[in-house]
Structure formats: C-alpha cells, structure tokens
Amino acid sequence: xxxxxxxxxxxxxxxxxxxxxxxxxxxxxxxxxxxxxxxxxxxxxxxxxxxxxxxxxxxxxxxxxxxxxxxxxxxxxxxxxxxxxxxxxxxxxxxxxxxxxxxxxxxxxxxxxxxxxxxxxxxxxxxxxxxxxxxxxxxxxxxxxxxxxxxxxxxxxxxxxxxxxxxxxxxxxxxxxxxxxxxxxxxxxxxxxxxxxxxxxxxxxxxxxxxxxxxxxxxxxxxxxxxxxxxxxxxxxxxxxxxxxxxxxxxxxxxxxxxxxxxxxxxxxxxxxxxxxxxxxxxxxxxxxxxxxxxxxxxxxxxxxxxxxxxxxxxxxxxxxxxxxxxxx
Amino acid sequence: xxxxxxxxxxxxxxxxxxxxxxxxxxxxxxxxxxxxxxxxxxxxxxxxxxxxxxxxxxxxxxxxxxxxxxxxxxxxxxxxxxxxxxxxxxxxxxxxxxxxxxxxxxxxxxxxxxxxxxxxxxxxxxxxxxxxxxxxxxxxxxxxxxxxxxxxxxxxxxxxxxxxxxxxxxxxxxxxxxxxxxxxxxxxxxxxxxxxxxxxxxxxxxxxxxxxxxxxxxxxxxxxxxxxxxxxxxxxxxxxxxxxxxxxxxxxxxxxxxxxxxxxxxxxxxxxxxxxxxxxxxxxxxxxxxxxxxxxxxxxxxxxxxxxxxxxxxxxxxxxxxxxxxxxxxxxxxxxxxxxxxxxxxxxxxxxxxxxxxxxxxxxxxxxxxxxxxxxxxxxxxxxxxxxxxxxxxxxxxxxxxxxxxxxxxxxxxxxxxxxxxxxxxxxxxxxxxxxxxxxxxxxxxxxxxxxxxxxxxxxxxxxxxxxxxxxxxxxxxxxxxxxxxxxxxxxxxxxxxxxxxxxxxxxxxxxxxxxxxxxxxxxxxxx
Numbered sequence: 001x002x003x004x005x006x007x008x009x010x011x012x013x014x015x016x017x018x019x020x021x022x023x024x025x026x027x028x029x030x031x032x033x034x035x036x037x038x039x040x041x042x043x044x045x046x047x048x049x050x051x052x053x054x055x056x057x058x059x060x061x062x063x064x065x066x067x068x069x070x071x072x073x074x075x076x077x078x079x080x081x082x083x084x085x086x087x088x089x090x091x092x093x094x095x096x097x098x099x100x101x102x103x104x105x106x107x108x109x110x111x112x113x114x115x116x117x118x119x120x121x122x123x124x125x126x127x128x129x130x131x132x133x134x135x136x137x138x139x140x141x142x143x144x145x146x147x148x149x150x151x152x153x154x155x156x157x158x159x160x161x162x163x164x165x166x167x168x169x170x171x172x173x174x175x176x177x178x179x180x181x182x183x184x185x186x187x188x189x190x191x192x193x194x195x196x197x198x199x200x201x202x203x204x205x206x207x208x209x210x211x212x213x214x215x216x217x218x219x220x221x222x223x224x225x226x227x228x229x230x231x232x233x234x235x236x237x238x239x240x241x242x243x244x245x246x247x248x249x250x251x252x253x254x255x256x257x258x259x260x261x262x263x264x265x266x267x268x269x270x271x272x273x274x275x276x277x278x279x280x281x282x283x284x285x286x287x288x289x290x291x292x293x294x295x296x297x298x299x300x301x302x303x304x305x306x307x308x309x310x311x312x313x314x315x316x317x318x319x320x321x322x323x324x325x326x327x328x329x
Numbered sequence: 330x331x332x333x334x335x336x337x338x339x340x341x342x343x344x345x346x347x348x349x350x351x352x353x354x355x356x357x358x359x360x361x362x363x364x365x366x367x368x369x370x371x372x373x374x375x376x377x378x379x380x381x382x383x384x385x386x387x388x389x390x391x392x393x394x395x396x397x398x399x400x401x402x403x404x405x406x407x408x409x410x411x412x413x414x415x416x417x418x419x420x421x422x423x424x425x426x427x428x429x430x431x432x433x434x435x436x437x438x439x440x441x442x443x444x445x446x447x448x449x450x451x452x453x454x455x456x457x458x459x460x461x462x463x464x465x466x467x468x469x470x471x472x473x474x475x476x477x478x479x480x481x482x483x484x485x486x487x488x489x490x491x492x493x494x495x496x497x498x499x500x501x502x503x504x505x506x507x508x509x510x511x512x513x514x515x516x517x518x519x520x521x522x523x524x525x526x527x528x529x530x531x532x533x534x535x536x537x538x539x540x541x542x543x544x545x546x547x548x549x550x551x552x553x554x555x556x557x558x559x560x561x562x563x564x565x566x567x568x569x570x571x572x573x574x575x576x577x578x579x580x581x582x583x584x585x586x587x588x589x590x591x592x593x594x595x596x597x598x599x600x601x602x603x604x605x606x607x608x609x610x611x612x613x614x615x616x617x618x619x620x621x622x623x624x625x626x627x628x629x630x631x632x633x634x635x636x637x638x639x640x641x642x643x644x645x646x647x648x649x650x651x652x653x654x655x656x657x658x659x660x661x662x663x664x665x666x667x668x669x670x671x672x673x674x675x676x677x678x679x680x681x682x683x684x685x686x687x688x689x690x691x692x693x694x695x696x697x698x699x700x701x702x703x704x705x706x707x708x709x710x711x712x713x714x715x716x717x718x719x720x721x722x723x724x725x726x727x728x729x730x731x732x733x734x735x736x737x738x739x740x741x742x743x744x745x746x747x748x749x750x751x752x753x754x755x756x757x758x759x760x761x762x763x764x765x766x767x768x769x770x771x772x773x774x775x776x777x778x779x780x781x782x783x784x785x786x787x788x789x790x791x792x793x794x795x796x797x798x799x800x801x802x803x804x805x806x807x808x809x810x811x812x813x814x815x816x817x818x819x820x821x822x823x824x825x826x827x828x829x830x831x832x833x834x835x836x837x838x839x840x841x842x843x844x845x846x847x848x849x850x851x852x853x854x855x856x857x
Contacts, residue, residue: 008447220440229406230420284424
C-alpha cells in the first residue's frame with residue numbers, strides 16, 4: 001500500500017480481506033471479528049466478555065498478523081503492577097562503567113494489546129492501562145512516551161469467575177469503544193475448531209495490509225458524511241436510555257439506573273460510518289446506527305437491581321429502544 | 330444537484346397522492362359516522378333539511394383531506410426521507426439533500442469532499458432507479474376502508490328509511506306558513522283599525538301596537554303551534570283586560586231605552602238608535618205642555634224605571650239624568666226637562682262611544698280567534714294523529730263557536746283528556762246577538778273577572794231611601810235578557826268536563842265515586 005488514503009472501495013475490500021484472512025484461523029465468530037475490526041478502524045478499544053478458550057488471544061494475534069503490527073499479551077493478575085505494563089527505568093552500566101537510567105518499555109508498547117482478564121488486576125494497574133488506552137501515551141518518571149500507532153487494546157473479562165476480581169468501574173468501562181460479547185460456538189463450529197487445531201498443520205494468517213493503512217482507513221471512516229437527522233436519531237436513541245425524562249420508554253424507567261454517556265453517541269456514529277463503508281455506501285443510515293448501538297451502549301447502561309433480579313439485560317433494553325424509537329420523516 | 334431536486338419533486342407529488350388516498354381510506358369512517366349520527370339525531374329531534382345535513386360531512390371531509398394531502402407543507406427533505414424509508418435506500422437521498430448546500434470544493438478535508446461527491450452520485454443513481462408509479466404504489470388500507478364503506482352504506486340506508494320526524498317537520502312548516510298568513514290578516518285588520526273611527530286615538534294606537542306585536546310574533550313563529558297559540562292567547566288576554574263585561578248589558582239596555590222612548594214619543598223610526606231616543610227625549614220634553622197630568626205621571630214613571638235600570642247597570646250618569654228628567658216631567662218644569670233631556674242624551678252618546686270601542690276590540694278578538702282556529706285546523710290537518718281528540722288545541726274550543734271538542738267522539742264511558750281544557754276563559758260566543766228564545770239552551774259561564782287591583786270589581790247598586798243601598802253581584806242585570814255571560818250549553822260542556830276530569834285525576838273525588846261522576850257527566854253530554 002502507498003501513503004495515499006484508500007478509496008471507499010479499497011476500504012471495503014480491505015475489511016473483507018482481513019475478515020476472510022482472520023476467518024481462516026478463527027472459526028465462525030463473524031460478528032466478533034467484524035466488531036473487533038470496526039473498533040480497530042475507529043481507533044478505539046474493545047472489551048471482550050466471554051468464557052476462556054473461545055479464541056480471543058488467537059483473534060488478536062491473527063489480527064496483528066494480517067495488518068503487520070506488533071502484538072503483546074498481558075495476563076492481568078492481582079499482583080500485576082503498573083510498571084509491569086508500561087515499563088520502568090532500569091540502572092544500567094555503559095561501556096565506560098558509568099551508570100544511568102534506561103527505560104525498559106513494557107508490553108504496552110505494541111500496536112495490538114491483549115489485556116487478558118483485565119478485571120483480575122488491581123484498580124491501580126487497571127488505571128495505568130486505561131490511561132494508556134485513552135491517551136495513547138504513558139508517563140514514566142516524568143517522561144511521557146507515545147505509544148505506537150495504530151494502538152489497539154483488546155481487553156477481556158470472564159463473566160463467570162467473579163471471586164477475587166476487581167470489576168471495572170463504570171467510568172473506566174465508558175472508555176471502551178465497544179463491548180463485544182463472545183458467544184459460545186455452535187456444534188458445527190466446534191467440530192471445525194477441532195479439525196483445524198488437531199491436524200498436522202495449523203492454519204496461519206497472512207499479511208493483508210499494514211498499520212499505516214489502518215491509520216488511513218481510520219481517517220477515511222471519520223470523513224463519511226452523516227445526515228443531521230441520522231445523527232439526531234442516534235442522539236434520541238442515547239437519550240432514551242436515560243430514566244427520569246418524560247419521553248423515556250417505560251422499560252428504561254423500570255430497569256435502568258443510569259443511561260449511556262455521550263461517548264456512546266460518538267461510538268454509535270463512528271461505528272455507523274464504518275458500517276456504511278463496509279456496506280458500500282457513502283453515508284450513514286439508521287440501520288448502521290442500530291447495528292452499532294448494541295456494542296456501543298451495552299456496557300454504558302447501568303441497570304438497577306430490578307433488572308438484575310428479573311434477568312433483564314442491557315441488550316434487551318437497547319434492542320427494544322431501537323425498535324420503539326420512530327424515525328420521523 | 331438540480332437533478333436530485335427534480336427527482337425529489339416528482340417523488341413528493343407521488344407521496345402527496347399516496348398520503349391523500351391513504352387518508353381518504355383511513356378517515357372515511359369519520360364522515361360516515363357523522364352522517365349516521367345526524368340521521369339518528371334527526372330521528373330523535375326534528376332537524377330541518379336533514380338530508381343536506383347528512384351529506385355535508387362528506388364534502389367537508391373531502392376538502393379537509395385534500396387540503397391536508399395537497400396543501401400541507403411537505404419539504405423535499407421530508408419527501409427524500411419518505412422515499413428512503415419506503416424503498417430502503419439507507420438514507421441516501423436525504424443525506425445527499427442535507428449536503429446540497431455544502432460545496433465539496435470548500436470543505437477542509439479532501440476525504441470529506443471526495444466522499445460527499447461520491448455520495449451525491451450514489452444518491453442520484455438511486456433516485457434515477459426509482460419509478461414512482463411502480464415503486465411508490467397507492468396504499469390500500471383495507472380494514473379502515475371496509476369499515477368506512479360499511480358505515481357509508483348504513484348512512485345511505487338510513488336516509489332511505491322513513492323518518493317519523495318528517496311529518497312533524499311538515500306540520501311545523503304548515504303551521505309556519507299558516508302563521509305567516511294569519512300575520513298578514515292581522516296586518517290587514519290593523520290597517521282597518523287605523524281607518525276606523527270607533528276608537529279614540531289613544532285606544533287606536535294601543536290596539537295597533539298590540540296587533541303589530543302579534544303580527545310580528547306570528548311572522549317570526551318557527552312553526553311552533555304552542556307558541557303561536559300562546560301569542561294569540563296573550564293578545565286575547567290583553568284585549569279582555571280592556572273590555573267591560575257589563576257593556577253588553579248596557580248596549581241591550583240602550584236599545585231597549587231607544588225603543589221605549591220612540592214609542593213614547595210616537596216616532597215611526599224603528600231602528601232603535603240612540604239618535605232617535607234623544608230626539609224622542611227632546612220631543613217628549615217639548616210635549617210636556619200638551620200632556621195631561623196622567624200622561625206626565627205615566628211618562629215620569631217610565632223614565633224612573635229606565636233610570637233604575639241604568640243605576641242597576643252602573644250607568645249612574647244616565648240614571649241620574651233620566652231620574653232628573655222624570656222628576657222635571659212630573660213637576661211640569663219644561664226648562665228643567667230640557668236640560669235633563671240634554672244631559673241624558675250626552676250620557677247615551679258617551680255610552681255609545683264606549684260600546685263602539687268595545688265592538689272594535691271584539692272585532693280584534695274575533696280576528697285573533699279566527700287565527701287561532703286556522704292554526705289549530707292546520708295542525709290537525711297535518712298532524713299524524715289528526716283523527717284523535719282535538720286536545721292539541723288548548724283553549725280553542727270555548728267561544729270558537731261551531732266546533733266545540735272537535736273529534737272528541739263519544740264520551741259515554743271515558744272523559745276526554747284534561748289537557749284540552751282551559752278554565753276561566755270568558756265565553757266569546759256572541760250570545761248578546763242570540764234570540765231571546767234560545768236562552769233555554771244557554772247556561773252561565775264564568776270568565777276571568779278583572780278583579781285585580783287595577784280593575785275593581787264592579788258591583789251595581791242603587792240608593793234607596795234612608796241611606797240604604799242594595800247591591801247585586803254576579804247576577805244577570807235583567808233576567809231573561811241575553812248577555813255575555815250566557816253561552817250555548819254545547820260550548821261550555823267540554824270545559825266543565827275538562828275541569829271534572831282534572832279534578833278526578835287530582836284525587837279531588839273519592840275513587841269509589843269516580844264512576845258515578847263520570848256517568849253523570851256522560852249523561853250531560855249535548856244530545857243526550
């Protein structure tokens with residue numbers, strides 16, 4: 001690829017190629033791959049929630065291979081310290097015997113980071129990680145160091161083993177562009193997984209593009225025009241998640257404690273633009289917003305006790321809102 | 330970019346047509362339901378021009394729907410969004426239109442300008458592929474349309490079903506027409522009153538004012554029989570207040586005086602007019618010298634009797650002058666007789682004037698009764714119950730003359746309905762003109778006496794010797810002489826019957842005696 005920004009057609013083709021290449025390694029999980037790729041192209045970070053062994057690490061590793069980017073995996077544990085992530089200054093002795101501090105970069109200095117089971121680390125470590133996610137830079141000993149671009153963090157958390165974990169606070173969850181649910185594979189997919197991973201040769205993904213192209217694609221995605229009424233629809237959808245307002249649907253009044261933040265609107269609009277480009281369009285449609293609303297807002301809604309007691313999920317509420325909010329012509 | 334707007338203008342016309350037709354289908358039930366409601370209302374209360382009112386909701390509905398469909402503001406953006414939504418164009422047209430005013434060359438980002446241009450091209454392609462007639466078909470909302478059509482059919486059927494209120498409306502129209510005709514007659518009568526010399530100017534103006542008010546009330550009558558009857562009754566009541574019930578007797582008395590004076594004067598004039606009586610009085614006073622004492626005594630006695638009759642009727646002035654004349658004749662005082670004769674003549678003329686005024690009022694009263702009769706006949710002829718008893722004409726029977734209790738049939742076993750009767754109505758039959766021989770069939774009928782504070786009760790009296798005074802109240806001034814209190818029996822029978830009926834309904838009569846009373850009144854029915 002050259003430094004020229006890709007055309008919309010090239011954008012679409014690249015996305016399809018990357019998905020296909022990743023699909024050679026990851027069986028099924030098309031929605032997971034698509035949403036992960038959209039998060040990467042939006043310049044955000046994704047939080048994956050799913051049981052262990054569903055291919056999350058494999059997904060990030062394969063993705064890094066297809067875009068020719070560096071990859072790091074950080075296994076979060078309670079004793080993990082921030083310096084273990086961002087790096088630290090070490091005293092080294094040079095050839096002349098003189099001692100000086102030398103920064104030893106941590107695993108975060110990579111393009112694609114897999115923060116595995118992020119909820120097992122202490123809040124202090126989580127904060128260091130999330131600061132890097134937000135600022136794309138780390139500060140060690142008063143020295144701020146930029147992280148390589150593209151910078152993409154894919155954090156995971158296990159929804160089952162909650163003992164001894166430090167659930168991410170809502171303010172920190174809000175920093176994730178998407179929260180992507182990793183469903184358990186179907187039987188056919190499991191069979192395929194078994195076949196692929198137990199054969200003599202394991203499939204591997206080839207390079208499709210490079211990191212610089214990803215950055216250009218991010219710029220292109222942001223340039224997609226969106227009509228004011230479509231943006232307004234996204235805003236209505238977001239506003240509808242806030243209880244206590246006259247126009248709020250009853251389901252929100254009943255089950256939601258706090259609605260989504262404006263970051264949710266940003267995520268919906270930006271993801272909608274990428275959905276449009278992938279769909280071969282040059283404008284954002286209502287459906288793009290609806291498609292983006294689930295991963296963009298599900299971790300931004302704070303449900304009340306009634307919802308937890310009755311088994312109402314954020315996905316149900318967001319889906320209901322997407323159907324209920326009318327598109328006025 | 331004009332091309333996109335051209336496309337959108339076409340789409341907008343098509344969408345307007347769609348909206349209008351959809352609105353017609355979904356709102357047809359509204360005018361149909363209104364038409365049904367109007368028809369139902371028209372069967373509960375009389376509604377003039379019911380067919381017109383039934384039809385009116387439909388043109389109004391059409392105008393409103395067409396106005397909303399074709400004149401309501403619908404921007405190109407609205408049309409673009411409608412087409413995007415209807416054809417699943419993923420907001421291509423509306424986005425392109427939203428960025429119409431943004432010049433791609435002026436945008437800061439080359440990427441944005443390039444994408445805007447590409448988006449416009451994409452939208453144009455999408456718009457060019459749309460064929461409004463095929464892709465934007467006329468919507469059919471079967472369910473509301475069927476409901477609306479069903480209601481429409483029901484409303485049409487209702488218009489074909491006989492409406493019982495139609496007869497009532499016809500009756501009202503006939504009554505209104507009759508009221509107009511009677512108003513014209515009263516106007517004509519008013520003109521005759523204006524030319525009449527029987528009344529003084531003040532009386533004339535008062536009567537004309539009442540006639541004008543009555544004519545105006547009848548002219549404005551919407552076809553309400555009861556209102557018309559009430560207007561006539563008020564008019565009659567007002568006239569009756571101005572009438573003196575004793576003047577009929579006075580008129581008879583004056584005629585009697587005229588005849589007797591003419592006989593005494595030896596006049597050949599048999600007309601019996603007061604002018605002849607006054608001449609006879611004058612001649613009698615001039616013949617006094619030629620009369621023997623016996624003749625003067627006889628003449629004085631006759632004049633004294635006349636004076637007594639005048640006092641009995643309350644004509645004190647005439648009675649006093651006749652009494653003076655009798656005394657002058659008896660005394661042979663010619664000058665005094667002349668003066669007394671002149672005074673008597675003046676009193677007679679004054680009474681004549683009063684009688685003439687009463688006759689004019691009587692004529693007005695007769696006109697009002699004729700109008701009442703005409704209205705009642707009109708109501709009977711147009712009423713679907715015209716074969717039943719004439720109780721719809723309250724108060725019309727007394728004094729109306731020829732048709733008391735019209736349509737009443739036999740009352741042998743059942744009393745007529747009470748609502749037909751009006752009590753205490755002064756009989757208006759011109760009984761004074763009836764021959765004396767018919768008095769056998771006449772009975773006393775009470776009327777509403779003017780016994781109010783304004784009109785004191787009239788009690789005729791006569792001074793006797795030693796300061797004694799006799800008074801007679803409520804009796805005929807002269808037995809056997811026809812007067813307004815005597816009316817034919819068949820005119821008052823139903824009035825009494827009605828009163829008896831009311832009394833029976835109000836438990837004035839013990840239950841075990843009602844049959845007896847009913848039989849008694851049945852036995853009194855004229856012809857039994």
